[in-house]
Amino acid sequence: MSQPTGVIHDIGYRHYDGPRLGRGAGAVALWVYSLRGTFGLGRTFKSKIMPFLLFGAMMLPTVVSIAIMALLKQEPMSYTDYAVFMQPIIAIFLAAQSPVLVAPDLRHKVIPLYLSRPVTIVDYIGAKLAAMIAALLILLVVPLTVQFVGEMLIDLPMPLHTHEYLAALGGSVLNAVLLASIGLALASFTPRRGLGVASVIAFYMFTLAASAVLTGVLESEGHRDAASWSILLNPFFLVNAVQANLFGTQPTEGLPFPSGAGPALILLAVVALALTGLYARYRKALAA
Amino acid sequence: MNTVVASITYRAMLGRKRVWLLALLPIALIAFALLFRFIGGGDESVAVELMKTFAIGTMLPLLGLIAGTGVIAPEIEDGTIIHLMSKPISRPVIAFTKYVVAASLMLGFSVIPTYVAAYILIGTESGIAAGFALGALFAGIAYAAVFFLLGVVSRHAVTIGVIYALVWEGLIGGYVPGARRFSIQQWAQSIADQVTTSAFLKSEVALSFAVPAMAIVVVGSVVWAGQRLRVLSLTGDE
Numbered sequence: 068m069s070q071p072t073g074v075i076h077d078i079g080y081r082h083y084d085g086p087r088l089g090r091g092a093g094a095v096a097l098w099v100y101s102l103r104g105t106f107g108l109g110r111t112f113k114s115k116i117m118p119f120l121l122f123g124a125m126m127l128p129t130v131v132s133i134a135i136m137a138l139l140k141q142e143p144m145s146y147t148d149y150a151v152f153m154q155p156i157i158a159i160f161l162a163a164q165s166p167v168l169v170a171p172d173l174r175h176k177v178i179p180l181y182l183s184r185p186v187t188i189v190d191y192i193g194a195k196l197a198a199m200i201a202a203l204l205i206l207l208v209v210p211l212t213v214q215f216v217g218e219m220l221i222d223l224p225m226p227l228h229t230h231e232y233l234a235a236l237g238g239s240v241l242n243a244v245l246l247a248s249i250g251l252a253l254a255s256f257t258p259r260r261g262l263g264v265a266s267v268i269a270f271y272m273f274t275l276a277a278s279a280v281l282t283g284v285l286e287s288e289g290h291r292d293a294a295s296w297s298i299l300l301n302p303f304f305l306v307n308a309v310q311a312n313l314f315g316t317q318p319t320e321g322l323p324f325p326s327g328a329g330p331a332l333i334l335l336a337v338v339a340l341a342l343t344g345l346y347a348r349y350r351k352a353l354a355a
Numbered sequence: 356m357n358t359v360v361a362s363i364t365y366r367a368m369l370g371r372k373r374v375w376l377l378a379l380l381p382i383a384l385i386a387f388a389l390l391f392r393f394i395g396g397g398d399e400s401v402a403v404e405l406m407k408t409f410a411i412g413t414m415l416p417l418l419g420l421i422a423g424t425g426v427i428a429p430e431i432e433d434g435t436i437i438h439l440m441s442k443p444i445s446r447p448v449i450a451f452t453k454y455v456v457a458a459s460l461m462l463g464f465s466v467i468p469t470y471v472a473a474y475i476l477i478g479t480e481s482g483i484a485a486g487f488a489l490g491a492l493f494a495g496i497a498y499a500a501v502f503f504l505l506g507v508v509s510r511h512a513v514t515i516g517v518i519y520a521l522v523w524e525g526l527i528g529g530y531v532p533g534a535r536r537f538s539i540q541q542w543a544q545s546i547a548d549q550v551t552t553s554a555f556l557k558s559e560v561a562l563s564f565a566v567p568a569m570a571i572v573v574v575g576s577v578v579w580a581g582q583r584l585r586v587l588s589l590t591g592d593e
Binding site for chain 1: 414420424428
């Protein structure tokens with residue numbers, strides 16, 4: 068009666084003896100995969116439409132500006148104001164693509180599967196964040212660079228805007244870091260894509276309107292100092308102010324930004340807050 | 356109308372954290388009204404500016420987006436709509452019920468706060484509070500209908516809705532006067548302009564265009580959404 072009833076058969080599974088790439092390679096692979104995901108590469112055609120449409124919209128002013136330089140020999144569009152000018156498009160890209168990075172993994176509860184590999188939670192968040200930063204940089208830097216190359220080739224009867232171009236590149240990095248941390252932190256709070264898009268865009272539209280209304284009213288009431296600070300509520304104006312103070316460029320027309328290190332400190336504080344929120348969110352996702 | 360579907364939808368929209376997405380903007384609007392009142396900016400131009408930029412220009416489309424798509428799109432996204440659609444309830448009735456829920460949320464979270472905020476700022480002067488509340492009511496109903504239809508038709512409903520609100524109404528409407536005729540925001544302003552006597556509000560679209568357009572948009576969207584729901588196929592996400 069007490070004879071063994073189960074037998075383990077050798078069906079020929081083999082061990083993997085090759086090299087193992089480890090933590091860094093895992094994080095880089097995740098970064099590349101996420102960056103491709105933000106533009107819908109490797110996904111269905113439908114998920115490519117939106118990012119490429121928005122990228123096309125970002126290129127539009129550049130094309131027009133090059134045409135104006137070539138045909139009318141006039142000044143190119145301002146490099147340093149480009150992000151402020153195109154802010155709705157950038158915000159829509161951020162809102163539409165942030166949930167693409169974070170929502171599916173949260174919804175299908177697969178983060179423990181990532182962590183069963185050498186990748187840690189900091190690597191995971193870092194890779195997602197770096198992917199969003201890189202995607203935003205592509206969105207911002209490509210049009211600026213194309214216009215700069217155009218300006219060099221057209222040979223206008225005025226000096227090149229090299230300093231403005233370089234300052235705009237610095238501003239693009241600041242924009243990308245700030246927006247990516249806020250976007251991912253907000254989008255990670257819900258596992259549903261639609262709600263993620265809504266919360267990121269709600270944040271942007273709220274800051275846009277709040278900064279406009281507050282500044283307008285405070286200025287008309289004579290509180291000039293408070294008005295110049297309240298305009299920084301809008302993240303694009305905040306970056307523009309830091310850019311102007313840091314690189315000594317002209318701020319966007321008609322905006323009286325506060326000078327000194329204040330805006331830069333606000334920017335750092337906002338990024339730190341967003342990253343803390345993001346980290347706390349994933350700690351909670353793991354505990355649940 | 357189906358009360359069970361309505362109560363489930365209310366619970367999905369207002370349960371736990373979800374309600375904050377709807378509540379934060381009206382709270383901010385009222386906070387701004389209090390702040391401006393406090394610093395002594397309680398005059399007509401400030402009130403009209405706050406109402407136009409914040410209440411009608413930002414809060415209304417955003418809440419319309421969240422309420423209109425929120426009553427149906429998440430359920431389609433994660434496939435749980437199948438449980439609702441397999442019940443012996445006519446799908447146009449499901450669509451109509453969910454739309455009524457969205458419209459009622461607009462009333463609670465946008466029309467009433469709009470009135471309260473304007474009242475805090477200037478009381479009933481020049482009929483600004485009543486005018487903007489009425490405009491918000493009609494525009495809220497229209498926004499909810501359009502975004503509800505989008506939520507049924509497309510998986511990228513929120514993104515498309517945002518592009519409409521920000522790029523069409525905001526950017527293109529700012530430069531191309533013709534585009535303003537097809538902007539729900541402008542229709543709201545022309546209704547508000549009818550009621551208020553304030554000189555600070557100038558509407559761009561005639562009321563004789565805005566009201567029929569609104570009616571067509573609402574009825575058309577809800578009927579079309581009901582028809583779309585009858586032939587909805589659930590396919591995998593991406």
